Amino acid sequence: MKAMILAAGYGTRLWPLTADRTKPAIPFLGKPLVGYVAEYLAGYGFNDVVVNLHHRPESVREALGDGSKFGVKLNYVIEEEILGTSGALDNAKELLAGDTFLVINGKIITDIDLSKAYETHKKTGAIATLVLLPNYKRERFSQVITKEGTVIGFGGMPDKDSPSDNAGNLITHSQNHDFQVQHQASEQNAQSSGLNPQSAIEAVPLMFTGIQFLEPKIFDYIPRGVFSHSVTDVYPKAWESGELVAAHVAEGKWYELSTIQRYLEISLIVNEGNNNGVIDGNGNTVSKDANVVNTILWDEITIEPDAVVRNSIIGDGVKIKSEDVFEDVVVVRRDLIEKEEPPPKALKGVVMGDNFVVDLTQ
DSSP states (O other), X not given: XXXXXXXXXXXGGGTTTTSSSOGGGSEEXXXXXXXXXXXXXXXXXXXXXXXXXXXXXXXXXHHHTTSGGGTOEEEEEEOSSOOHHHHHHHHTHHHHTTSOEEEEETTEEEOOOHHHHHHHHHHHTOSEEEEEEEOTTOOSSOBEEEETTEEEEEOOOOSSOOSSSOOOEEEOHHHHHHHHHHHHHHHHHHHHHTOOGGGGGSSSOEEEEEEEEEOGGGGGGXXXXXXXXXXXXXXXXXXXXXXXXXXXXXXXXXXXXOXXXXXXXXXXXXXXXXXGGEEOXXXXXXXXXXXXXXXXXXXXXXXXXXXXXXXXXXXXXXXXXXXXXXXXXXXXXXXXXXXXXXXXXXXXXXXXXXXXXXXXXX
């Protein structure tokens, strides 16, 4: 079976880390993020993988190569203009059409069982199966509205405001069982009361994991050669034609890295405090007299004696001088961003000598 990794996004909320690379190419515990996704797919027998590229395409090519070191064979497709979640599929149609295929976001870390999701897909005979998770914390992810195992719509964010997006979800089997009981009860109550199906998700809202199985017939509903999104442009048309979109409620670990804060937080969680919380890249020179804790170090970094670095991300080639103190910041080389216009969603930063520093507490 073929798979497609969506890797064309700008990564504006990760800037300046994405000034010279796309979001899926940022390092995560010694590998490019998209490399983890490729290995995850290989573990379920997906050997033929398509990757779409747009922003800094060379960064993904350099990170993945031909895919062999991650256990897959890769085909790259370029988007001269960004095409959206379903426009990307249309652009890769010749490589995907012909059989069931999987689509996965290139910015997630997960151990969700894909074989169980595929069983749901085949059992239901759906044109698409969305892999979902219960959003127990009511974090800021759009709600997916389901009824009797099928997706019937998409809603807004959960009612509860959250100070951050999502630091990751770990859904256990017992939690998932509890969710199924609550969810079924909510649906039954909604139906018996004549309420809108939205009420069926009020107990525990569901969120989309960025993983879906699709049948080739989905291309009948994707606009040709233009920007389009599955949620707004494809699934509504499929529903109008009577197509079934199945819901597979999964369990397992799931982390989505789309902001700088989340990238740091999740990296530290997965690292589990090893090496004093320091995630060390290649070619770094760190003085034994420096105080470095809970920090991601990319490559070719120099940290001099008596420098203090805590809870931060240090980009390639940065030099931190003796007695410098950096806490809760991102530091990249100034020359990396001098000719760059910060994206609208990017955090604000300041130039400090040869470095550009972004405060993560803003």
